Amino acid sequence: MNPTIRSRRPNKAARFVLLACALTAMVAVGCGDKSLIVRVDLLTFLTADEQNAHYGPVPPGISDSVDVVQSRRLNLLPGLDDVSTVTDVQVEVGAIITNLTGSGTGRIAVYLSPADTDPFVTDSTPVVGTFTVNGAMADTIETIVVGDAELAELFTGKEAQIGIRLVLDSGVGLAPMEGDIQLTTLRAVVTAKEAVFE
Amino acid sequence: MVQGGIAVLKRIVTAGIALGALAAIAGPAGAQSFDARRLGMGGIIVSEVSGSNTQNVAYRAVPKPGKSFAGYNAIPLPLGIIQYFADPPEFDPDNPNFNVFQIANLLGQSPWTLQLIEPEELSSDIIIDISKNSLAVDLGELQRLFPDESIRYGVSWQSPNLEFGTPNVFAGVRPQTDGRMSLDLDPALQQVLGEAAPVQPNSVYGATDEVQAQTAIAFTAGAALPLVTAPDAPEGDPRRGGFAVYAGARLKYLSGIAFWRADAAGNFATGDTIFGTTTPIDAAYQADIRDASDPKFGAGTGVGGDFGVAVFVDKIEIGVGVTDLGSTMTWKNTDLKRIAYDSVSGNTTTEELERGVEYKSKFPVTGSLNVAYRTGPMMFGGTLDRTSNERWIPRAGFETWALAVPLRGGVYLDTYKQLQFTAGSGIKLGSIGLDIALATNSRGITTDRGLELAASLALYGPGGSE
Numbered sequence: 001m002n003p004t005i006r007s008r009r010p011n012k013a014a015r016f017v018l019l020a021c022a023l024t025a026m027v028a029v030g031c032g033d034k035s036l037i038v039r040v041d042l043l044t045f046l047t048a049d050e051q052n053a054h055y056g057p058v059p060p061g062i063s064d065s066v067d068v069v070q071s072r073r074l075n076l077l078p079g080l081d082d083v084s085t086v087t088d089v090q091v092e093v094g095a096i097i098t099n100l101t102g103s104g105t106g107r108i109a110v111y112l113s114p115a116d117t118d119p120f121v122t123d124s125t126p127v128v129g130t131f132t133v134n135g136a137m138a139d140t141i142e143t144i145v146v147g148d149a150e151l152a153e154l155f156t157g158k159e160a161q162i163g164i165r166l167v168l169d170s171g172v173g174l175a176p177m178e179g180d181i182q183l184t185t186l187r188a189v190v191t192a193k194e195a196v197f198e
Numbered sequence: 199m200v201q202g203g204i205a206v207l208k209r210i211v212t213a214g215i216a217l218g219a220l221a222a223i224a225g226p227a228g229a230q231s232f233d234a235r236r237l238g239m240g241g242i243i244v245s246e247v248s249g250s251n252t253q254n255v256a257y258r259a260v261p262k263p264g265k266s267f268a269g270y271n272a273i274p275l276p277l278g279i280i281q282y283f284a285d286p287p288e289f290d291p292d293n294p295n296f297n298v299f300q301i302a303n304l305l306g307q308s309p310w311t312l313q314l315i316e317p318e319e320l321s322s323d324i325i326i327d328i329s330k331n332s333l334a335v336d337l338g339e340l341q342r343l344f345p346d347e348s349i350r351y352g353v354s355w356q357s358p359n360l361e362f363g364t365p366n367v368f369a370g371v372r373p374q375t376d377g378r379m380s381l382d383l384d385p386a387l388q389q390v391l392g393e394a395a396p397v398q399p400n401s402v403y404g405a406t407d408e409v410q411a412q413t414a415i416a417f418t419a420g421a422a423l424p425l426v427t428a429p430d431a432p433e434g435d436p437r438r439g440g441f442a443v444y445a446g447a448r449l450k451y452l453s454g455i456a457f458w459r460a461d462a463a464g465n466f467a468t469g470d471t472i473f474g475t476t477t478p479i480d481a482a483y484q485a486d487i488r489d490a491s492d493p494k495f496g497a498g499t500g501v502g503g504d505f506g507v508a509v510f511v512d513k514i515e516i517g518v519g520v521t522d523l524g525s526t527m528t529w530k531n532t533d534l535k536r537i538a539y540d541s542v543s544g545n546t547t548t549e550e551l552e553r554g555v556e557y558k559s560k561f562p563v564t565g566s567l568n569v570a571y572r573t574g575p576m577m578f579g580g581t582l583d584r585t586s587n588e589r590w591i592p593r594a595g596f597e598t599w600a601l602a603v604p605l606r607g608g609v610y611l612d613t614y615k616q617l618q619f620t621a622g623s624g625i626k627l628g629s630i631g632l633d634i635a636l637a638t639n640s641r642g643i644t645t646d647r648g649l650e651l652a653a654s655l656a657l658y659g660p661g662g663s664e
Contacts, residue, residue, distance in 0.1 A: 034323050034338075041329035045473070075473075 035087070036192045042074065042162070043186040050164075056102065056178030058170040068108070068181065069164035071119055086156050086192045089147035091127045094185030096140055099133035102177030104170040106131050108141060110186070112151065115159035122161075125150075133179065134171075142185070155190045232274040232310045234654035238622015238635035239595030240608020242581040243568045245437065245508060245515060248272035248654075251422075252356070253566050254519025255446035256506035258365050258422035261434055270631065270656040277312035277653060310652055317640055317648035327396075330473050336394040339645060342614065344392035349381040352562060352587025356416070356521075367421050374452060374525075375413040376561050378587060382406045384465075399472055404465030411459075412527060412559055414452040414498065422446030428510060436510035437572055444508045454498025454527050457490040457559060466541075481541035488534045488557060500527035502561060515570040515579075525561035532557040562586040575599050589613050595620070602626040606635070616640050618647065624656070631656035 043051065046069060053068040093110055109126035111119035119126075129143035147155075154160050164186075170177035236247045243250050248271055251257040322338030337343070354376050361370030387403040389395035397403070428440030436442035462485035490497045502525025508517040534552035539545070564586050570579035576598045583591040595608025606622035622635035633654045638647040 036324045036326070038326045038328065041327070041332075044330035044332075 038188075038190040038192070040188045040190070041186075042188055043183060045074070046183070046186070051183045053166060053181050054179075055106075055166055055168055055181060056100075056170075057176030058102070058104070058168050058178070059176050060102065060170050060173050063167070063169045065168065066166045066181075067120075067163065068166050068183065069162060071161055071163040073115065074112075074160045074162045075158070086152040086190055088189075088191040089152045089155050090189040090191075091145050091147060091151075092185050092187040092189070093127055093129050093143045093145075094141060094183070095129065096138060096182045096184055097131050097133060097179060098138045098182070099177070099179035100136055101175040101179075102170055103134040103173055103175075104132075104168060104177045106133070106166060106168045108181065109165050109167060111161075111163040111165065112154055113161045114154060114157060115161055117161055119161045119163040120165065126165075133177070135175075155188065156192075232308070232652070232654075233272040234274065234622060234633040234635040234652040235270075235272060235597075235604075235606070235624070235656065237637050237652050238604075238606035238608065238620055238633065239579065239597055240581075240593040240610045240620050241583075241591075242570075242579040242593045242595045242608060243517065243519075243566050244570045244577065244579050245517065246270075248656075250517075251446075252359055253521065253564075254506035254508060254517045254568075255420060255448045255504050256422055256444045256508040256517065256519070258368065258446055259424050259444040260436065260442075260508055263435060263437065270658045272633070273655040273657070274310045275653045275655065276309050277651060278309040281312050282309070308650075308652075311637070311650040312652075313648060313650050314636075315649040317646040328473075331399060331471050333397040333472055334394055335390060337391065341392045341394070342645065344383060344388055345614075346385075346388055346392065349383075350379065350587040350589065352376070352378040352585060354562060354564065354586035361418065366423055369417075369419040371418065372416050373413065374416040374450075374561065375411075376586065377411040378409065378562065380408045380587075397468060397472055399468050399470055402465055402467045404463065407460070407462045409458075409460045409462075410559065412454065412457045412498075412561070414454040414500065414527065415495070416450045416452050416502075418448050418450050420446060420448035420504070422506075431510075437513065437515060437570075439513055440510065441512070442510040446504075446506050448504040450500075450502045450504070450522075450525065452498075452500035452502060452525065452527055452561075453496055454490070454500065454529060455495055456493035457498060457527070457529050457532065457557075458487075459489070459559065460485050460487045462486075481539075483539040485537045486534060486551070487537065488532050488552075490529050491531045491533045491554065497531075498527045498529035498559075500525060502526065513572050515568070515572075517568045518565070520563060520565040522561040522563050525563075527559045527561070529557045529559065531555070562588065585613075587613070602631075604633070612640060614640065616645070616647075626656070626658065629658045631658060 050069045053066050055064070055066045058064045091110065091112075093108065095108055097106070107128050107130045109128045111123040111126045113119035113122035125148075127143065127145045129141040131139045131141050133139055164183070166181055168177055233248045236242065236249075239247075243253055245257050245260045246263045322340070324338060324340070325336040327334045327336075343349075356372055356374050359370060359372045361368045363369055383391065383405045384403065386395075386398075386401055387405055390397055390403065422444065423446070424442065424444050426441060426443040428434070428436040428442035431440035431442070432438040462483070464483035466481040502522050504519070504521040505523055506517065506519040508515065531554045532552070533550070534555065536549045536551055538547050538549070540547075563584070565584045566581055568579060568581040570577060576596065578596045579594070581593045583593065585591060591610060591613065593608060593610040595606065597604055597606045599605075602625055604622070604624055604626075606620075608620040610618050610620070612618050618638045618640070620635060620637040622633060624631055624633035633656055635652045636649060637652065638649055640647055
């Protein structure tokens with residue numbers, strides 16, 4: 001796991017590039033009835049370690065959890081809050097579960113919260129994808145969640161906090177629940193309307 | 199530090215976009231004529247249209263049109279002003295109806311034309327794709343703001359042109375104002391903004407901008423003479439036959455009033471990873487600003503000239519007019535300061551480099567090449583205009599008369615190389631006429647065509663269509 005916060009902030013060049021692009025887009029969006037759509041591939045900002053996790057062994061009848069991504073800072077598009085109104089946020093989560101032994105259910109939960117808060121505590125409505133496994137098998141999770149106003153407001157900030165947790169409920173049986181999870185998709189699609197000139 | 203830099207970059211980018219948008223809005227505006235007759239013919243210049251001798255001084259010496267051709271003075275009617283007062287934009291930024299783009303669009307609207315159909319604004323979404331090592335911006339249809347060439351905007355005012363004298367010898371006075379902007383994106387940045395190319399690691403993206411504005415009063419004196427006349431032409435009108443050559447020159451003494459110039463450059467660099475953690479940034483901006491330290495009448499002096507030739511060969515007319523050839527100003531006292539931003543220090547600095555230094559500037563050379571052919575009641579013409587923002591605008595048009603009613607049509611390529619169409623008609627009642635024209639345009643941030651109406655009163659001299 002990588003708890004680093006400051007060291008993973010996009011550097012200033014990235015901020016400049018982002019801001020330049022954001023402003024270009026914002027001014028452009030202001031020219032008519034258009035939307036600014038920002039598609040952020042969050043997965044690429046995670047390390048290889050953060051994209052994969054091993055779970056278990058979880059004894060039968062026991063619940064457990066694994067923090068796939070510990071609480072860390074997520075840098076959003078600087079300037080978005082100044083010049084736009086976020087109208088829609090969509091979060092896409094995808095993962096491959098490779099269960100080795102045991103059976104049970106699980107859910108992968110993506111927690112998002114304002115900067116400098118603990119997403120696991122602050123976000124009471126994480127983006128959740130569920131799965132069920134039984135013995136050695138693979139399962140795929142694909143979840144698309146349309147965010148509410150609270151999540152939309154979150155994406156107008158310059159920074160946010162993200163954490164990803166895998167929660168497991170090992171079923172009855174003899175074998176403990178154990179396997180691997182690989183994140184395949186973690187993307188935010190933010191739709192905004194220009195607001196500064198109107 | 200970062201926030202300070204962002205504020206600076208915000209200003210730079212906003213200014214850049216504003217300049218690009220301004221060029222988009224106002225650039226094509228210069229492509230149109232105020233005279234409804236000329237506008238109806240695609241804006242072509244021929245010897246008999248109003249104001250032709252401003253662009254080609256040789257036309258002063260060309261005899262007035264004969265009885266079969268309409269020669270006149272045009273008084274454009276300010277239809278656009280009526281439209282403005284009927285529906286003025288909101289200027290109060292606190293008002294919910296305030297829209298800065300409506301105000302910006304005013305720059306592109308002519309006070310002489312009534313906008314009948316507004317062009318549709320671009321409607322495609324803007325998409326930004328971000329990943330750790332990739333950044334792509336798809337501006338959709340707005341990519342036209344960032345063409346694979348310099349983004350140039352230029353205006354030049356030389357009216358009212360008050361000239362007195364005979365057709366052959368004359369003197370006059372007129373204001374002379376020039377404003378220019380030339381924004382150049384380097385190829386990499388142009389591809390990012392104009393073609394949605396992803397931002398690459400270890401790359402530098404930059405832009406340069408050159409802005410200049412100056413104004414002066416021009417005192418003129420000149421001559422336009424027939425070098426070869428066409429005595430055998432019907433009614434002595436060289437447009438109707440024979441061979442004739444005319445040439446003219448208008449010399450100017452320029453008394454400068456105000457001058458301002460900025461040469462700016464900015465860039466940013468990406469590291470090994472666009473959104474990495476270890477790459478230092480390099481973002482820099484520098485602008486050298488020079489201005490006349492004490493704007494006043496006589497702050498600068500200069501000379502220049504307009505020159506023209508017109509040739510008529512068996513009903514074919516060829517004209518070449520050049521204005522402000524060699525028009526150079528010497529400003530006696532200018533100050534030069536440098537404003538620079540360096541992302542390493544995060545500081546914006548202002549440094550005075552020169553004070554009270556003499557400086558020379560030029561007015562842009564503009565001109566036109568025009569060809570016309572007349573047969574019976576028909577006249578076909580073409581003009582290649584060289585504008586103050588260093589663009590070439592080709593035009594073609596025709597005019598024919600049925601008794602007292604003309605029929606006109608024309609086309610031209612605007613500064614975005616988009617074909618625009620014009621048509622016109624009117625009526626002539628004795629020595630007074632009314633001309634109207636319909637013309638498409640794509641002013642504003644659009645690829646759509648709008649339609650506008652122009653009207654002019656025509657005061658006919660001797661001759662004219664009957």
